[in-house]
Amino acid sequence: TQLLEQSPQFLSIQEGENLTVYCNSSSVFSSLQWYRQEPGEGPVLLVTVVTGGEVKKLKRLTFQFGDARKDSSLHITAAQPGDTGLYLCAGEDKASGTYKYIFGTGTRLKVLA
């Protein structure tokens, strides 16, 4: 069974601080996605990484896919209250033969003004 573990589970920081969220697995994924979810809503895609070692930037958010495609990280620079939410990573389960995804347990981020 493929598992994705995220750390930390909870993070409360002050506005302006930097943070990193990790998504780790013992399995190889063909692609990995990061989502953000706000209360009462469904997750919304932030980025998809496909190539081992790939780095993608989305304003103050930097996403990296591990060389072996087993792990990923999300780094936020100068966090703002608007970054508050639940961050989820999801790996594509290619072995299933269809587009099936395994989700991590999530990191709940709170940025205090």
Next chain:
Amino acid sequence: DAGITQSPRHKVTETGTPVTLRCHQTENHRYMYWYRQDPGHGLRLIHYSYGVKDTDKGEVSDGYSVSRSKTEDFLLTLESATSSQTSVYFCATTGTGGDEQYFGPGTRLTVT
């Protein structure tokens, strides 16, 4: 935005009653999914569909069944609801490219 709606948005039901949740999409996406979200567990796949009348089980399928008679609709049925099925249920779709999942707004189900 893949135009995904879920109904109902909230439901309270009693143990032992049947419940059907509906997901409707307007983007003609081939793949549709039902997840449940519980604290500490993230999103867990219940069932998914890769085409009309083509469905398969996910990791937490016990007690749930699904049907997809049209591309745009994916129904999730709890044959006899139990308190352990109290959760928030999300429907999602993926197009043929498979690079992104689009999620509906969720249904909060409480089984008393």
